[in-house]
Amino acid sequence: MPVQVYSLYIFDRHTECIYSKQWFETPAPAPSALPHDQHQQANGNGPAMATAGEQQQQQQPNKPRRNKGADDAKLIFGTVFSLRNMVRKLGGDDDAFISFRTSQYKLHYYETPTNLRFALLTEPGALSMRNVLHQIYINLWVEYVVKNPLSPVEHKGGEGVRNEMFELGLDKFIRGLM
């Protein structure tokens, strides 16, 4: 059964997001001269200084520009961390948080004994993807990241995770599900 996968996030034991990937096509941004505007603002102290009204107009489109991917990763980590602790408290220490669902997406969670955390966002109707995350860990993470002699032990800033074999394998695996 094909399933629409939206994104995957991997967090290390220091709670840092060391890998994230989106599969859905983002809606095309509204056509505007944003990069050009920014360029002007960067060296905007010259004689071509805009009037106050114009400056406001320039800043308006800049306002929603934020690093959405990084923000989402932090929000997702906060969510799964809180839910995991909640589940442990209520269900005992051997209980494990598996997934949650809203009307728009479903988040699947998998945690290894070394506190490496995988979060996969799919369409809400998807069945359990725990085995998928387990496969990603065994067949891709261990094979291409852990066994890579050039990869560092800690993946600060995603270093060592973004290697070609892992990325290609992951993309192929996830696209095979869709």
Add this chain to the structure above:
Amino acid sequence: MYYAQVRPQSVLETGCGETSDAHCPAQQLNSSIQLEADISTQNPVEQILGILALIVINKAGGLIYNRTFGDGLNQLNTNDYLVLAGTFHGVHAITTRLNPGHQPQQITAGGIPSRPDPPSGLEVMESENFRLQCFNTLTGTKFLLFTDTLQANVDVAMRKIYDLYADFVTKNPFYQLEMPIRCDTFDRKLNSYIREVNNAR
């Protein structure tokens, strides 16, 4: 797996209708969250499966009601329940904001694209030992129903519990909105309904 255990049906029949007054006395309505001793835990039942607990959170994230049915979940102290309610309230708000992908435009019969549903927060959470169903009312009150992983028709149970809340809590003239729920009638009706559901399995 322990889900396969069968409960003795007859034990659950005892201990019903032990509460007294039909109306909630006014002096019970102080704002302290210290909820009284659990009626259901007095039942001598080893393992109740089915519906395990109910928590109601007001729109500000405060705990206004909690009951456990049986010992499927760890017993927490009142403070932990308060923390849990607050945490869940925050998590719910975050999950509403996280919106991957974009919704397909729903076209109605007339060819006019209808307005998409507003994003909902967490609806169902699953763990290895239990399942949590969350119902968010239009006014922001959240009902959290903890069941075991195999319980079916949780939506129906949730609907019924919401009906009981509407009938016996909000229509109670002594109940102040957003305050802890201390209504004997609600307790009684809830207990008998949950017992019915848990017995039916």
